[in-house]
Amino acid sequence: MVPFKITDSCRVRVAVRLRPKNAEELAHGDDFDSCVELQPECKRLKLKKNNWSCESYKFDELFSENASQKRVYEVVAKPVVEARKYKIYFGITLQSVLEGYNGTVMAYGQTGTGKTYTVGHLGKDDPSGRGIMVRALEHILSSVSSETDRVAISYLQLYLESVQDLLALDKTNIPIVEDPKTGEVSLPGAAIVEIKDLEHVFQILQIGEANRHAANTKMNTESSRSHAILTIHLQRSSRIKEENNSAFSNDVQGIFPDDVPLVLKSKLLIVDLAGSERIDKSGKASLY
Numbered sequence: 001m002v003p004f005k006i007t008d009s010c011r012v013r014v015a016v017r018l019r020p021k022n023a024e025e026l027a028h029g030d031d032f033d034s035c036v037e038l039q040p041e042c043k044r045l046k047l048k049k050n051n052w053s054c055e056s057y058k059f060d061e062l063f064s065e066n067a068s069q070k071r072v073y074e075v076v077a078k079p080v081v082e083a084r085k086y087k088i089y090f091g092i093t094l095q096s097v098l099e100g101y102n103g104t105v106m107a108y109g110q111t112g113t114g115k116t117y118t119v120g121h122l123g124k125d126d127p128s129g130r131g132i133m134v135r136a137l138e139h140i141l142s143s144v145s146s147e148t149d150r151v152a153i154s155y156l157q158l159y160l161e162s163v164q165d166l167l168a169l170d171k172t173n174i175p176i177v178e179d180p181k182t183g184e185v186s187l188p189g190a191a192i193v194e195i196k197d198l199e200h201v202f203q204i205l206q207i208g209e210a211n212r213h214a215a216n217t218k219m220n221t222e223s224s225r226s227h228a229i230l231t232i233h234l235q236r237s238s239r240i241k242e243e244n245n246s247a248f249s250n251d252v253q254g255i256f257p258d259d260v261p262l263v264l265k266s267k268l269l270i271v272d273l274a275g276s277e278r279i280d281k282s283g284k285a286s287l288y
């Protein structure tokens with residue numbers, strides 16, 4: 001069960017995921033248990049300083065090293081994409097991307113802690129390995145109408161102060177513009193590619209991944225030092241009457257008269273942040 005409370009619906013929710021030990025840690029016989037303990041029943045994580053002292057932190061969700069990609073998606077990102085099911089269960093008002101609200105999912109942590117695996121892993125041949133980006137696109141594509149709705153993506157990298165287009169490598173230093181009236185932020189010039197099906201999703205994300213690698217090689221940097229930002233742009237069009245009880249929630253249906261044409265525009269941002277470590281600890285710069 002997802003532990004939403006009524007007051008929780010608008011705040012940032014934070015989940016922690018422990019990754020499995022890597023080959024090096026296994027070879028060294030590193031013992032995670034001596035420094036970290038998960039207490040899933042009370043959503044607490046204990047950081048052990050030594051045998052006598054520890055610090056305890058509460059989170060919205062904890063995932064052990066055995067947690068599947070599917071479970072992480074369903075608990076962390078699915079409620080951002082589609083809130084209706086959760087409303088039914090918890091009787092609260094959540095606002096989701098499929099209902100016309102913007103949402104963001106960000107992965108934060110040190111280099112090598114599993115951010116890219118969690119959000120960006122493609123899992124083309126192994127669906128169980130798919131990360132949040134692929135699962136969110138799969139979920140959205142299966143929930144919208146190909147006749148009336150439009151799903152498109154842009155994929156950008158932020159390195160130092162420069163925004164680079166991962167779908168068109170020649171586009172660098174893309175400006176960030178904020179509309180003073182609406183507050184809407186846009187990046188004029190960034191490629192926005194309309195997506196039709198999952199096969200197309202893989203093609204585009206693979207291009208983005210290869211370009212990220214190429215751009216970082218050219219700049220002599222590493223993926224861990226740049227932020228990657230996938231934006232899913234969703235536009236849904238309907239006449240409320242025609243869509244009654246299907247595409248739009250009761251909240252949306254209640255606001256407009258039956259025969260008014262309605263266009264809902266929303267964005268889902270999925271962000272793979274740069275490694276959070278400090279230069280004095282790792283010898284690498286962090287970019288905040």
Ligand SMILES: Nc1ncnc2c1ncn2[C@@H]1O[C@H](COP(=O)(O)OP(=O)(O)OP(=O)(O)O)[C@@H](O)[C@H]1O
Binds near residue numbers: 109
């Ligand atoms: N839950 C997991 N299950 C299996 N392997 C994982 C998991 N999380 C991370 N890994 C593996 O650990 C390694 C490091 O993960 P990843 O590259 O995602 O880290 P990162 O935090 O994105 O690092 P960076 O900041 O350097 O980009 C990768 O080989 C990845 O496949």
